[in-house]
Amino acid sequence: MAKAWLDFAEYYREIAPEAFQAPRADGLAEWLEGRLLSEQADVFGRVCDDGGEAVGFVRASFLPPHEDAERQVTREVALPRIYVNALAVRRDHWRGGAGTALMRSAEAWGRERGARLISLDTFAASPVSVPFYEKRMGYERHAIVFSGSLD
Numbered sequence: 001m002a003k004a005w006l007d008f009a010e011y012y013r014e015i016a017p018e019a020f021q022a023p024r025a026d027g028l029a030e031w032l033e034g035r036l037l038s039e040q041a042d043v044f045g046r047v048c049d050d051g052g053e054a055v056g057f058v059r060a061s062f063l064p065p066h067e068d069a070e071r072q073v074t075r076e077v078a079l080p081r082i083y084v085n086a087l088a089v090r091r092d093h094w095r096g097g098a099g100t101a102l103m104r105s106a107e108a109w110g111r112e113r114g115a116r117l118i119s120l121d122t123f124a125a126s127p128v129s130v131p132f133y134e135k136r137m138g139y140e141r142h143a144i145v146f147s148g149s150l151d
Helices: 002-015 028-036 098-112 129-136
Strands: 043-050 053-063 081-089 117-119
Touching: 002 028, 002 053, 002 081, 028 043, 028 053, 043 098, 053 098, 081 098, 098 117, 098 129
Parallel strands: 081 117
Antiparallel strands: 043 053, 053 081
């Protein structure tokens, strides 16, 4: 999993080095395993392997309807939903079905829990992830996240 995470980071650093960094590598495998494989009722994690070697993983969280949903503007907060915290697949396994299988497993887990919506964020300038989510997964854009430096 650490190889997939480091490869994921390197890909994004190549696109936008001002926005992405290389994660600290020492202890990374243990950190990822602890977070991904933690036994929490509302957290989902799966690893995709090829011949016993991890090539990618997904981590998602279940979010119940917001307690003040009737006072909110967006409808989605009234729905049980899942949020994909991370999807990473090593580049040498892109377009081989690993990402799709991982996302479909997260969707199935969400459905089992009663979720009616799945959401995530990705880097808008990615020529790989944006088409993956829109064309392969059939997801639609619903928000734009802005950021700005306060330096």
